[in-house]
Amino acid sequence: MTRSAEFADLLGRLKGGERRALARLISRIENGEFVDDVRSQLPVHQSNQSLVVGLTGSPGAGKSSLTAALVGHLRREGKTVGILATDPASPFTGGALLGDRVRMDYDPADTGVFIRSFSSRGAAGGLSESTPDVIRLMEAFGFQIIIIETVGSGQDQLAVRDMVDLLVLVLTPAGGDDIQWEKAGQMEAADVIALNKADLPGTDFAVAGLRAIFELSPETAPPIVRTIATKNEGIAELWKTIAETAERGSHHPRFGPARRLLAAAQRELRRLFENAVDRDSSVRRLIEEMERGGVDENELSRRLIKQLARDSAT
Amino acid sequence: MSPRPPRVVLSKVGLDGHDRGVKVVARALRDAGMEVIYTGLWQTPDRVIRAVADEDADVLGISILSGAHMTLVPILIDLLKKEGLSDVLLVVGGIIPDEDVPKLLEMGVGAVFIPGSSLDAIVDFIHSRVPAKLSGK
Numbered sequence: 494m495t496r497s498a499e500f501a502d503l504l505g506r507l508k509g510g511e512r513r514a515l516a517r518l519i520s521r522i523e524n525g526e527f528v529d530d531v532r533s534q535l536p537v538h539q540s541n542q543s544l545v546v547g548l549t550g551s552p553g554a555g556k557s558s559l560t561a562a563l564v565g566h567l568r569r570e571g572k573t574v575g576i577l578a579t580d581p582a583s584p585f586t587g588g589a590l591l592g593d594r595v596r597m598d599y600d601p602a603d604t605g606v607f608i609r610s611f612s613s614r615g616a617a618g619g620l621s622e623s624t625p626d627v628i629r630l631m632e633a634f635g636f637q638i639i640i641i642e643t644v645g646s647g648q649d650q651l652a653v654r655d656m657v658d659l660l661v662l663v664l665t666p667a668g669g670d671d672i673q674w675e676k677a678g679q680m681e682a683a684d685v686i687a688l689n690k691a692d693l694p695g696t697d698f699a700v701a702g703l704r705a706i707f708e709l710s711p712e713t714a715p716p717i718v719r720t721i722a723t724k725n726e727g728i729a730e731l732w733k734t735i736a737e738t739a740e741r742g743s744h745h746p747r748f749g750p751a752r753r754l755l756a757a758a759q760r761e762l763r764r765l766f767e768n769a770v771d772r773d774s775s776v777r778r779l780i781e782e783m784e785r786g787g788v789d790e791n792e793l794s795r796r797l798i799k800q801l802a803r804d805s806a807t
Numbered sequence: 808m809s810p811r812p813p814r815v816v817l818s819k820v821g822l823d824g825h826d827r828g829v830k831v832v833a834r835a836l837r838d839a840g841m842e843v844i845y846t847g848l849w850q851t852p853d854r855v856i857r858a859v860a861d862e863d864a865d866v867l868g869i870s871i872l873s874g875a876h877m878t879l880v881p882i883l884i885d886l887l888k889k890e891g892l893s894d895v896l897l898v899v900g901g902i903i904p905d906e907d908v909p910k911l912l913e914m915g916v917g918a919v920f921i922p923g924s925s926l927d928a929i930v931d932f933i934h935s936r937v938p939a940k941l942s943g944k
Contacts, residue, residue: 516863520814583838583840588838588839588840589837589843594858608858610862612812
């Protein structure tokens with residue numbers, strides 16, 4: 494079977510609801526195969542049926558437990574859920590202990606849940622590069638909700654945010670003193686904040702501290718929901734808040750599917766650029782001209798962009 | 808295109824609550840560059856096979872210290888076959904009497920590692936068998 498025929502076969506079976514095809518295709522994408530096929534045949538578009546939710550937070554915040562609780566709630570509401578749980582790979586050995594699945598209490602006979610453990614495979618930022626492509630596969634399979642669970646910190650959270658419709662940040666009251674709450678960057682990427690382990694001392698103080706951060710711009714302040722994942726408390730409220738935020742925000746041009754679309758276009762542009770630099774001899778000539786002093790870097794940039802536009806038009 | 812790291816599901820099936828050994832193996836496999844999915848204690852065969860299928864694992868490692876291996880392994884092999892997962896490498900570890908080892912191998916288990924087995928031996932075995940499978944995929 495040719496490569497494109499093989500992809501067509503797997504994709505057809507995936508769209509037909511075959512789990513095996515989904516599991517196998519995810520592996521192939523992780524290996525770097527079929528990436529172009531996925532991107533061209535499964536475009537990110539506004540009218541897709543799935544809500545893609547990112548869940549990030551420090552290790553120990555309770556992300557896996559919260560995901561498990563949310564899945565239980567969603568299944569009781571009759572929604573199908575696909576979960577992608579990412580753990581970091583060792584930068585030295587490339588190996589990884591993928592320990593999120595162990596926290597999920599799933600019924601093996603329940604075909605409405607699909608859990609896949611991902612290693613970051615050494616990608617900077619702790620998120621596997623295949624993640625956006627695997628999300629497209631899961632959307633094509635037809636899950637109503639897709640949860641992307643990852644450690645993510647600081648910049649990594651911005652990377653996740655561009656791949657999902659909505660980002661939930663999981664914090665705990667034990668996360669530090671009042672100075673910690675003032676550290677921006679982490680918080681700003683979040684669309685919803687889940688304050689987990691809300692039975693611990695310091696919860697009210699934590700909520701007050703979080704609200705104080707957003708005092709100056711209350712209209713962009715993310716809602717804060719208290720949860721105790723291990724006791725299944727606050728879960729229904731968390732989901733209600735997620736759904737309402739997704740609904741409310743979906744009209745903003747930079748939110749949800751639009752954000753994903755723009756991020757996907759940006760990734761594609763970067764890829765085209767890198768391909769051009771690697772392969773295009775006229776790009777090489779431009780660089781040589783710059784090195785000889787014939788053209789400065791601003792001029793080089795403009796000509797590169799024109800070159801890229803010409804390349805993509807052919 | 809570089810081969811991906813072997814994906815290994817490690818499980819403890821049935822009424823066996825001792826997980827120190829399987830966690831040591833998990834760490835050794837991780838340090839050898841593999842992706843290890845530990846499914847935890849007290850798993851049913853159905854849950855284990857579901858994990859193997861959805862995670863598209865190359866290897867299923869079962870740790871059994873309860874003596875129930877002659878009951879559990881055939882059930883697992885049967886489920887693997889039913890789900891079209893017969894090419895998954897099955898490795899068993901734990902308290903396995905010598906006379907049961909050849910029986911397990913005959914059933915289709917790839918290798919049995921009893922107490923005293925070196926972690927290197929386990930790692931090397933998996934590395935020797937999994938790349939051959941990858942090229943066939």
